[in-house]
Amino acid sequence: MDTKNTIKIETTINAPVKNVWKLWNDPNHIIQWNTASNDWHTTHSEVDLRVGGKFSSTMAAKDGSMSFDFNGEYTTVSEPKLIEQLLGDGRKVRVEFIAQNDQTKVVETFEAESTNSLEMQRAGWQAILDNFKKHAERLNTYEQLNFTITINAPMKKVWDTMLGIETYKKWTSAAWPGSYYEGEWKEGETLFFFGPDKSGIKARLVEHRPYVYTKAEHIACLDKGKEDTQSEIAKVWIGSTESYAFTEKDGHTTLDVTMHVTSGWADMFKKDWPKAMNKLKEICE
Structure with a gap:
């Protein structure tokens, strides 16, 4: 790599290297973090993590005004320590994962392109x-x-x-009988998701693009209608997220649901979400 035109950046992450490696290379996670600003996002990612394997991420403006593919080929893969890539435009990238007990230092070195300033690229x-x-x-x-x-x-x-207020009750009944919500599906708005006793979750829509994608961040628990942000269970839920992504091809729609939950809740959702989604499929078809 030509050091004259290279840029080096780094950060230290409070997570073990095996976890960091997985999150860096998993397409389901790449679409969650691969953005430089709030008005851009990664809509699709593919990874073939082996020497000679290809990678590609589609990065797009949220207003739909422009998009581009960031792609290339892996030239070195040494799990969980090192990745080297050759980008589609011929530039080289080197990513080091340095274990430091329960932390991981990530160091990225990349060859600069000639269009934008070095500082902007950095x-x-x-x-x-x-x-x-x-x-x-x-x-x-x-x-x-x-x-x-x-x-x-x-x-x-x-x-x-x-997301319809009445049909929501129907498909959720397969997994969570008596569920309903109050609020408006609009970015920045607050939604209240209740069970029969008015316990549930208060969430804020952090991203909402009608008929394509919606993402909510849990901001409080609801205990029989009363907002709870201080209990141990509330602290577990606050900050976790849930998103729904919709894509259509030849009249068929693929629905992808992504949740971030603590391990104590994971088994329940692994059992319940397939039931709810199958009910949604039955209603739609």
């Missing part, structure tokens, strides 16, 4: 690395759950059925 790559640090440290206490189903119905119908 700031952009560092912002993405900082996002990764936040994601990894949050998930050091959470487990990410992913559920997927394909429904023989248009995306708009699946969206409207899943």
Whole structure:
């Protein structure tokens, strides 16, 4: 790598190296952290983690104004210590994962491109690395759950059925009888998800793009209608997230549900979400 035109960035993450390695290379996680600013996101990621394997991430403006693919090939893979890549434009990238007891130092070195200033490139790559640090440290206490189903119905119908105030009660009844919500599905708004005794979760919609994607952050527990942010169970839930992504092809819709939960709740959701999604499929079809 030509040191004259290289940039080095780094961060230290409060998570063991085996966890950091997994989160760095898992497409389900890459789409969660791979962004330099709040008005951009990664819509799709593919990883073939082996020497000669390809990788690709589609990065896009949230307003749909532009997008591009960041892609290339792996030239070195030494788990869990080192990755070297050759980008599609011929530049080289080196990522080191340095174990430091229960922490991990991540050092990225990359060849600069000629269009943008070195400082702009450094700031952009560092912002993405900082996002990764936040994601990894949050998930050091959470487990990410992913559920997927394909429904023989248009995306708009699946969206409207899943989030409609009355149809929501129907599909959730397969796993969580008596569930309902109050509030408006709109970015920045607050939603209240209740069970029969008015216990449940208060959430804020941190991202919402109608018929495509919605993501909520849990901000409080509800105990028989009363807001709870101080109990031990509330502290576990606050900050965790839940997202729904919808994609359509040939009249079929794929629904991807992603949750971040503590391990104590994971088994319940692994059992219940498939029931709820199958009910949603039945209603839509």
